[in-house]
Amino acid sequence: MVQNGEDLNRFPTIGPGDDGEWLTLGQAARFLGVAQSTIRKWSDNGQVPTFYTPGGHRRYRRSDLNAFLDRSGPSIRSREGPSVLLVDDDERVRRLVRVTLEQEGYRVREAGSADEGMTSIEEERPDLVLLDVLMPQVDGWEMLRRMQEEFGSGAIPVVMFSGSADDVARKEATTRGASGFIGKPFDVAQLVEQTKSIVPV
DSSP states (O other), X not given: OEETXXXXXXXXXXXXXXXXXXXXXXXXXXXXXOOHHHXXXXXXXXXXXXXXXXXXXXXXXXXXXXXXXXXXXOOHHHXXXXXXXXXXXXXXXXXXXXXXXXXXXXXXXXESSHHHHHHHHHHSOOSEEEEESOOSSSOHHHHHHHXXXXXXXXXXXXXXXXXXXXXXXXXXXXXXXXXXXXXXXXXXXXXHXXXXXXXXX
């Protein structure tokens, strides 16, 4: 297999039939939905296994990236940090955001629906809710309304995120009482920055 002028079969760790496993830095970033700088940081810290071509270019295995997300449970530090509730029906997005925020020192809980999110809040009120707008059955706007009705407007900061990142969506988030808004697919660095601005670690 030749990619970007490099023969990936020259990798000593690649066996027969493994070609489809290997991703370039850019492909790995797109696969996880993060910036290339984030992948480099995880690589340099030894958190994500990284392989190099003879020319010094980074390569990643899909299985390693998925394993990284799966094994990245809460650390001791994250259990002591501010509590963030992430509500999104996309499991892959939840894993990525959880891993990223836990590495920054946050304690992250997940909910796959608005109903699960409300139950989680009743069990333990978080310091911040990251809430997807587009979810089946009960969408993010309705969950935000329920939170405000039950706990009071502004009692729990909420950052909305949606595939629609235009000014109308941002204005609607502000009008409805959200503390912030981020478009999807989002830059994880932007999400971390906005989270820290609302709930510092």
